[in-house]
Amino acid sequence: QKEVEQNSGPLSVPEGAIASLNCTYSDRGSQSFFWYRQYSGKSPELIMSIYSNGDKEDGRFTAQLNKASQYVSLLIRDSQPSDSATYLCAVNKRGAGKSTFGDGTTLTVKP
Amino acid sequence: DGGITQSPKYLFRKEGQNVTLSCEQNLNHDAMYWYRQDPGQGLRLIYYSQIVNDFQKGDIAEGYSVSREKKESFPLTVTSAQKNPTAFYLCASTADRGLVSLQPQHFGDGTRLSIL
Numbered sequence: 001q002k003e004v005e006q007n008s009g010p011l012s013v014p015e016g017a018i019a020s021l022n023c024t025y026s027d028r029g030s031q032s033f034f035w036y037r038q039y040s041g042k043s044p045e046l047i048m049s050i051y052s053n054g055d056k057e058d059g060r061f062t063a064q065l066n067k068a069s070q071y072v073s074l075l076i077r078d079s080q081p082s083d084s085a086t087y088l089c090a091v092n093k094r095g096a097g098k099s100t101f102g103d104g105t106t107l108t109v110k111p
Numbered sequence: 112d113g114g115i116t117q118s119p120k121y122l123f124r125k126e127g128q129n130v131t132l133s134c135e136q137n138l139n140h141d142a143m144y145w146y147r148q149d150p151g152q153g154l155r156l157i158y159y160s161q162i163v164n165d166f167q168k169g170d171i172a173e174g175y176s177v178s179r180e181k182k183e184s185f186p187l188t189v190t191s192a193q194k195n196p197t198a199f200y201l202c203a204s205t206a207d208r209g210l211v212s213l214q215p216q217h218f219g220d221g222t223r224l225s226i227l
Binding site: 031032034036042043044045046049051088090092093094095096097098099101102103104 | 142144146152153154156159161167169201207209210211212213214215216217218219220221
């Protein structure tokens with residue numbers, strides 16, 4: 001079992017819809033959680049950080065964390081074609097000094 | 112503006128040749144990382160360093176070497192022992208100190224390495 005798993009994708013949604021991206025992790029010692037967006041041929045960029053259970057909203061993006069169930073999700077409301085990218089989930093374990101990344105989910109938003 | 116500079120953007124390696132990828136940051140970050148990304152795949156950790164003159168192997172360190180002589184610099188050498196080096200190489204840093212793992216990673220623009 002991988003330490004961090006993301007829904008395999010690819011995921012395709014129409015413009016204006018809600019895109020839902022999921023990530024599960026295996027280590028209960030995980031303490032910080034991140035979503036990165038990576039456009040084709042580019043480097044990842046941070047879009048959300050979340051550290052405690054519940055929802056965190058930033059514009060059209062909402063990150064949800066449930067430590068008991070060991071999952072973190074990213075919702076993108078009113079999806080735009082410019083949201084088409086690969087989304088990487090990253091999880092930091094306490095004392096590890098590094099992040100563990102999922103393999104990413106590729107999202108396509110169709111006009 | 113602070114950031115991470117990777118050079119060159121594109122690099123070609125001949126058989127039996129070692130090549131070095133540069134990574135420089137002016138963010139005053141202690142922790143630095145090297146990742147490899149193959150087409151359609153996620154990030155795989157090669158080496159990481161929390162402090163000058165110290166570094167640890169990641170998941171795929173074989174065929175690679177690093178040094179950390181200065182806080183700002185973390186060069187990666189792809190040796191001739193790495194038989195399949197063609198990939199996108201990403202350098203990153205965080206503001207974390209020691210083994211604290213709270214901060215997100217800041218990435219450079221990457222280097223694409225190919226075999227001639």
